[in-house]
Amino acid sequence: MSTLTRLRLCGWLCLLPVLPLAGRLFWLQLVRHEAYEAKVDRSVERQDLEIIPRGRILDRDGRVLAESLPAWSAFLDLKALADMDQPPERVLARIGEALGLEDAELRKLARAERRTVWLKRKMDYDDARRLRALDLPCVGLEPDELRGYPNGALARPMLGEVNSEGRGAAGLELAYDRSISGRAVPVRLRRDGAGRSIRRDDEDPALTPPDLTLTIDRAAQFFAEQALDEALAARRAAGGVVIVQDPSTGEVLAMAVRPADARRNHAVQDVYEPGSTFKLVTAAAALENRTLKPGELVDCEDGRWQVAPSVTIKDHDKQGRLDLADIIKHSSNIGTGKLGLRLGAKEFFRFSRLFGFGYKTGVPLPGESAGLLPDGPADDVRLANAAFGQGVAVTALQLSAAFAAVANGGTLYEPSLVRAVGAQPPRAPVAVRRVASPETVAGLQEMFIGVVEEGTGVSAKIPGYSAAGKTGTAQKIDPATRRYSATDYVASFAGWVPARRPRYSILVVIDTPRVGYYAAEVAAPVFSQVARRLLALNGVPPDRPLSVKGRVHVENTPAPKPVAPAPSPSPLPRHPSLPRPSFLRSAPRA
């Protein structure tokens, strides 16, 4: 055997042990690759939960009203704490310093019989950052969620709240919980011996809940709440509601509710006797049915009318014979009561229902009340009372929607609070029905303009703008005596502005005022204040001359010529039985 052959043989012998190894490697890496990878996965892979935060709630211009933030809950592993090379007291002191917890509290936690204890739940970003920076193996962080309302208490009775589990518990948070609710999504992680992990799944954008866009205007909501708070403080009242709607769509632009309770919305869940604002229904029914002949007057009995042997209806001002427009202008209970009797219960309550009273409005808020309307025949006393808004009960939103219907020319819209869910196109307004003929609605509009111009609602006037509306001062039932209270009232004013081209329909309700109680004194000025700020904010052009106290506004132009206000796009026909209000004749051409 030659030397070369021997060397070759040695070479092959050296190579021989490598061959089975190569074969085995080939078997493991290429043939059995998947099976062994799955085995490895089972031992190094773990599942974690990732929190997908709840959808935001935005106002109509995309400003945030509610937003969920990532939060963390920190726990302490007591066994890991004991195994640490530092004294536990020192570690606890560092934790306490980072989280702002007392030493005694931490020591008490450390004495627990369990292996793990919660250090702090729903921590914010800064707390979590400080804790992470300590890099302690005995402390763990669990992802959580925190619902934030950046505007504080603004619109909270409408927005509602979420519970500790992050689910909607009241208001819109509850009504749209299924749409905007956050979720915990399982995420597969692969972890190596050094504790480093690799995420196995990609993020799925489809799992992110949509945002909820409301019809609410944050600025309008603020103005409404500010005006309501000022009025409640000045009148020492128990509560109140201000609702602002766009009469052309029924969209609710603001809903201020006091007391501000995130779990209860008094504007839709509670009912009250509306008083004279309900004369809207009586006047509409009388106009539509031509209950009064043209020029016919109603005897208002000099302020006292015995409707039944033991029941007398009174007016706050002595009135003689009045036509329908003057009955509404002076808010005569006697005149309205007599009209109610002439209409009859069937027709009166039919009209009440036409305006949406007795039915839920369909607003997406939980616990809405339908109000209370008497069923079946009503005696004269009940009918006369109902004609001026006593003995019936409505929600503030029902009344607001009814006045918005008159403002827009007679279409009752479903009050809407939600414009869109996610990227959906904005929801179209839902017209429920027509409440009366165009002639009747035009007649009502004239009457309510008269109320503000020279009737009980003069304190609702807005400098530079025409307005229309109706006051309402209703007695409250005393639950102790089950009779009308002599001291507790609900003052309200419902109307719209500008009178001829309505942009805002506004309802003000002040519950149990202690300083004054007449609506003209208590509620109408709030209407004026809210309307004035909204009109100025949105640059609505004035339709009346401005009377300026102390000085005259001078523009940088030659002496301005009086210009008539722009005509209404579609002037509504006047009702034949109505005289033209005097203010229309005598008002300066503006």
Place this chain on the structure above:
Amino acid sequence: MRQKTILLSLAALAAPAFLFLWEQVQATRLGYQVSAARTEVRRARERVAYLRLELERLNAPESVAEAARRRLRMGPPLPESVVVLGAPRLAPVPTAVPKRPAPAPAPLLASAIETSAPAE
């Protein structure tokens, strides 16, 4: 020649195996990098969410009104302080105070809103 062929064959066999091994190592290394980047992104998003909420809090009407009142001594404008540009001009109702001569032309924005009106 035969030796060369054997060596080349072995190299041809070993090369894909090394390539596969290299790819696996690279994939793992990139996986760690992606994971770290994701964590960084998530934390940045969390921080952004807190900052955005803080911004909304500062932009809340109540905060803005309070800041305007305290720092700038501003208040809601009186109706006569607001002039809507493009709106039809209306004749003012004269009061006891005589008209002053028209002031010098002011910039467009200044004429739109007079901020000198006292707070309500």
